[in-house]
Amino acid sequence: MKRWAPAGLLALLLALLACALGPAGHRWIEATSLLVDVWSVGQERAAAPSTWIIYPGPGGESRRADVYCDPGAPPGARLLLAHGLVEAGKDDARLHALGRALARHRFLVVIPDFPGMRSLRVGRGDIDELDAAIRASQAVSACGAPDGLPLGAVGFSYSSGPVLLALDRPGVARPDDFAVLFGGYDDLVDVVRFLTTGRHRxxxxxxxxxxLPExxxxxxxxxxxxxxDPADREALATIGRMKRSDPGADVSALAATLGPAGRALLEAxxxxxxxxxxxxxRRVDPAVRGTLDALSPSRSLDRPLGIDLYLLHGRSDAIVPWSESLKLARSVRTTGRVRLALLGGFRHARPQGDGGDAGWVTALRYxxxxxxxxxxxxxxxxRRRESA
Structure with missing residues (x-):
């Protein structure tokens, strides 16, 4: 006799309940299914996208984004998933697992590639990249997606700042749009404080x-x-790469070549x-401090946002401390609502120990x-719209 796995029994039970309940109950059943997918994000293998798009970047350069959707179920909303400082960029398997899961629930999911962030560089241009990606995502018509659907911009870690700052620009966000920020921040200087001293306020x-030591x-x-100084730029980038690869690496020879600005940044x-x-x-080059300020929502949001915000943060985050989302929830000006959730079972924008137990087991553990x-x-x- 065939034995049913717990996950299979749960899926069958949810399907039966969904048939018996009205639209509101059905939505909670869907949310439960999606919850298991969220807890399983580190375990899923990457899935090929439904299609892809090419769109113009900030300077007219070609940018590519992968798209997930279900041709059999017209999308009711669009989601943009913005990767952070990760060398895999849009090809991060976790993003694609999440994209596939969300597409099963009538979302059209767009996953762009951001060259600067993929190269582990930060700059004001990241805001321009998100601006271009959001505008392009609003126009994607794959799987029969109609014009005017709500769009949710989802930022992870560093990309949360550029996501918010792009949505703050005139004409980017629309009244039904929203943002989801996982492991986001209020002030990048305070993130640096935590990463160097282990303290946050x-x-x-x-x-x-x-x-995180690295x-x-x-x-x-x-x-x-x-x-x-090009020489300082090259030497510091090399020091960073060497120390990330081997914490005990001797970088004294490179450090000795630095000019005043390079030495000040390395010392800080x-x-x-x-x-x-x-x-x-305060001794760091004004250009560096200016970039950190320009990318910090607490210092650079120009006007009240007209959208709802969902902020989620792991209490064990070893890169961006949880206090950053607390501060952001208070400081951000928005005419919409702000929802904040601090999560004990998550670390840096991912579940604790992801890759081990099944998603439903982890969901029950926390x-x-x-x-x-x-x-x-x-x-x-x-927030999805019903299909006509």
């Missing part, structure tokens, strides 16, 4: 935390290109003393997290 309270070198590599990012952080950051995510997923599913 909120409402005057100082917190400790376990920062985080300081990621920041160095990402910001090296902002300096004016190798510092571990919280009491010295502010003074060292019931409080699952309840918070389920509520937000049900609300996002409710």
């Amino acid at each position: 909120d409402l005057g309270i100082d917190y400790g935390g376990e920062a 985080g300081r070198w990621m920041v160095l590599q990402a910001n090296a290109g902002t300096l004016a 990012l190798t510092n571990t003393d919280p009491d010295r952080f502010d003074a060292l950051m 019931p409080a997290d699952s309840a918070s995510i389920l509520d937000i997923l049900a609300e996002i599913l409710g």
Whole structure:
């Protein structure tokens, strides 16, 4: 006799319930199915996209985005998934697993590639990249998607800032659009503070935390290109790559070649003393500090956003501390609603120990997290428009 796996029995039960319930109940059933997909995101293999698009980047360059949708179920909303500082870029298997899962629930999912972020560089141009990608996503018509569908821009970690700042520009966001930020931030300088000293602050309270050891070198590599001296840029980027690959690497010879601006940035990012952080950051080249400020929502949002925001953050995040989403929830100006969920079962924009247990097992292990995510997923599913 065939034995049913727990996941199969759960799927059958959900299907029976969906038939018995009305639209609201059906949405909660869908949300439960999608919740298991979220908890399973690190375990799924990449799936080939439904199609892809080429669109003009900020300077007219060609940009490519993969698209997921279900031809048998016309989309009720569009989602843009923006990768962060990751060398895989749009080809990150986790993004594609999430795209495939969301497409099963009548979302048209667009996953663009951002060359700067894929190269582990940050800059003001990232906001322009998101601007172009959002506008292109609004026009994708694959799988019969009609014009004017709501669009949700989803940012992970670093990309959360450019997502918000692009939506802040005139003509980008529309009244029914929304943003979902996972592991986002309010102020990049405070993210650097955490990655170098292990300290973060909120409402005057100082917190400790376990920062990713290679985080300081990621920041160095990402910001090296902002300096004016080409020799400093190359040396600092090389130091960052070497230290990320081998924390014990001897970089003294490269450090000795640095000019004043390069030395100031390296000293600020190798510092571990919280009491010295502010003074060292004041010595950093104004171009670097200006870039950090320009990419920080707390310093650069020009006007109230007219959209709803969903902020989710793992309490064990070792790159962007959870206090950043708390601060963002308070500081962001929006005429829409702000939903915030701090998740004990997540680290940096992914579940704890992803790749192990089945999604439904992990969902049951963290019931409080699952309840918070389920509520937000049900609300996002409710933003879809019904097909004609």
